[in-house]
Amino acid sequence: MSTATRPDEAIAVRDFSISYRVDGELVPAVSDVTFSLSRSERLAVVGESGSGKTTLATAIAGLLPHGVAHVEYADARIAGRDVDLRVGHRVIPISQLGVSMIFQDAMTSLDPVASIGHQFRTVLASGERRSRRDVRGEAAHWIDRVGIPRPERVLGLRPYELSGGMRQRVMIALAMCSKPAVLIADEPTSALDVAVSQRIMSLILELTAELGTAVIAITHDIDLAQRYLDRTLVLHQGIVQDFCATDGLSAPERSAYTRALVKCVPRLRDFDRTSLPTLAATMRGTGMGGA
Amino acid sequence: MAESFELVLSGVRKDYGRGSTALTAVQPLDLRVTEESELGIIGESGSGKSTLSRMIVGLEHPTSGEIVFDGRSVKEWLSTRRSRLEFRQQVQYVAQDTTSFDPRKTLGEAVAVPLRFLRGITDRDEIRDRLDAIAEELALDPAMYERLPHQVSGGQRQRFALARSLVVEPRLLLCDEVVSALDVSVQGTVLNLIKGFVQRHRMGLMFVAHGLPAVTFISRELLVMKRGEVVESGPVRDLVESPQHPYTRELMNAYDLDDGRKELS
Numbered sequence: 001m002s003t004a005t006r007p008d009e010a011i012a013v014r015d016f017s018i019s020y021r022v023d024g025e026l027v028p029a030v031s032d033v034t035f036s037l038s039r040s041e042r043l044a045v046v047g048e049s050g051s052g053k054t055t056l057a058t059a060i061a062g063l064l065p066h067g068v069a070h071v072e073y074a075d076a077r078i079a080g081r082d083v084d085l086r087v088g089h090r091v092i093p094i095s096q097l098g099v100s101m102i103f104q105d106a107m108t109s110l111d112p113v114a115s116i117g118h119q120f121r122t123v124l125a126s127g128e129r130r131s132r133r134d135v136r137g138e139a140a141h142w143i144d145r146v147g148i149p150r151p152e153r154v155l156g157l158r159p160y161e162l163s164g165g166m167r168q169r170v171m172i173a174l175a176m177c178s179k180p181a182v183l184i185a186d187e188p189t190s191a192l193d194v195a196v197s198q199r200i201m202s203l204i205l206e207l208t209a210e211l212g213t214a215v216i217a218i219t220h221d222i223d224l225a226q227r228y229l230d231r232t233l234v235l236h237q238g239i240v241q242d243f244c245a246t247d248g249l250s251a252p253e254r255s256a257y258t259r260a261l262v263k264c265v266p267r268l269r270d271f272d273r274t275s276l277p278t279l280a281a282t283m284r285g286t287g288m289g290g291a
Numbered sequence: 292m293a294e295s296f297e298l299v300l301s302g303v304r305k306d307y308g309r310g311s312t313a314l315t316a317v318q319p320l321d322l323r324v325t326e327e328s329e330l331g332i333i334g335e336s337g338s339g340k341s342t343l344s345r346m347i348v349g350l351e352h353p354t355s356g357e358i359v360f361d362g363r364s365v366k367e368w369l370s371t372r373r374s375r376l377e378f379r380q381q382v383q384y385v386a387q388d389t390t391s392f393d394p395r396k397t398l399g400e401a402v403a404v405p406l407r408f409l410r411g412i413t414d415r416d417e418i419r420d421r422l423d424a425i426a427e428e429l430a431l432d433p434a435m436y437e438r439l440p441h442q443v444s445g446g447q448r449q450r451f452a453l454a455r456s457l458v459v460e461p462r463l464l465l466c467d468e469v470v471s472a473l474d475v476s477v478q479g480t481v482l483n484l485i486k487g488f489v490q491r492h493r494m495g496l497m498f499v500a501h502g503l504p505a506v507t508f509i510s511r512e513l514l515v516m517k518r519g520e521v522v523e524s525g526p527v528r529d530l531v532e533s534p535q536h537p538y539t540r541e542l543m544n545a546y547d548l549d550d551g552r553k554e555l556s
Contacts, residue, residue: 193335264475271527275483276482
């Protein structure tokens with residue numbers, strides 16, 4: 001049964017659960033996640049390694065491999081349309097699902113042997129007949145839009161001919177050119193230093209705000225969430241600990257786990273400390289046991 | 292307690308390539324590091340911070356200038372097998388990439404290798420004792436020595452990489468991005484272990500990272516690099532409280548969210 005759809009809703013999932021098939025048995029990876037985002041809203045999904053955050057994102061993007069995973073939910077809507085995200089059931093191509101995904105390492109999501117122009121053609125011309133010239137013009141527009149000079153020249157290049165920063169920008173352009181309702185960014189800046197990371201995040205936020213795209217950023221970096229994202233969903237062992245406004249992450253009503261996680265973020269002015277708070281010690285301090 | 296030492300870099304410069312395609316990764320640099328140094332090196336990708344640390348351990352060679360450790364140049368230390376092993380025992384390097392473990396060898400075997408080669412310890416009981424001692428210091432479960440590298444988490448593997456370096460009791464430890472890939476929940480643990488160990492054993496520490504808060508916690512002095520050049524250096528507190536160079540200011544501002552965050556009650 002569907003709940004009422006808000007007119008500006010970008011994505012809504014209810015009781016979304018994912019299990020992996022291990023030795024013939026289903027092992028739960030993510031249990032009963034419920035959230036909704038309106039257009040241009042920005043969500044951080046944070047948690048430790050193994051908390052299920054990437055599994056959740058991959059399932060929403062419809063990219064979980066067939067035969068390995070099992071997805072169940074009460075509701076799943078993207079841009080107001082009910083979508084079928086059950087593994088192996090999806091009938092519409094990913095570019096028309098309304099979800100784009102970018103990854104930490106641009107090299108793994110770009111085709112290493114195809115030219116950048118060809119990769120744009122795959123996205124822009126999927127499902128409709130368009131002239132090469134038209135597609136080329138739009139691709140050049142997107143490359144220009146992400147701040148790469150001489151876009152026409154870039155269309156003829158292959159990923160290995162671009163610098164790391166340019167690849168990252170091309171990946172963002174490719175993800176945004178289909179004007180998705182939701183952009184999922186999996187650890188978008190983990191490998192980058194702070195100055196480059198700021199530029200990349202600003203670019204992502206600028207483009208998504210312009211197109212009214214909701215952002216779901218998967219990250220272990222709470223600092224990133226606090227700096228750029230409106231709401232945060234905290235996952236621990238596949239279970240939602242909190243779903244709240246990011247600036248309220250350390251409020252007393254938050255779960256002990258969330259507050260401990262926030263407390264563990266190293267701060268710039270920690271130079272006088274003899275030791276940093278650790279998750280296990282902080283959890284013990286709250287009487288919640290080790291993590 | 293490690294013995295005192297002195298590492299001196301004079302006019303050290305590194306170029307990659309030649310002629311019109313040459314790229315200067317490290318601009319001429321002078322630096323002095325001793326057993327009392329807790330030096331953080333911060334900078335963006337391509338700023339030359341990793342090249343600098345790789346030159347100190349002899350994995351790269353300077354194009355010009357000289358690196359001298361205890362009165363002998365690194366080049367000289369590396370010239371014979373015997374002195375090379377001696378140098379490796381005294382200066383240890385831990386990198387971000389923990390794939391340097393042999394996937395077919397247990398972690399115990401991996402940590403024992405430097406004990407055999409660099410300390411010449413072959414007695415099995417003594418090796419066992421030393422492995423147990425380092426496990427205790429780094430809060431590792433000695434039972435995990437029986438496991439293969441892929442059977443432990445990334446954070447644990449990083450601690451075994453530290454154990455492998457620290458078990459030979461070096462005088463200088465160079466850490467290159469050792470916590471960048473770790474979850475925030477594990478980062479604190481690893482940083483506490485490094486800081487505690489270095490201070491207990493009075494070892495020199497050089498800590499290279501792009502994440503500023505980790506560096507400001509673990510170091511007392513800071514070197515800020517940009518495009519191969521040291522743009523600012525000094526005590527951590529001074530650089531955090533009153534950065535002079537625009538780049539240092541940009542870095543500090545990017546992280547200085549502390550006032551906006553609510554502390555836990």
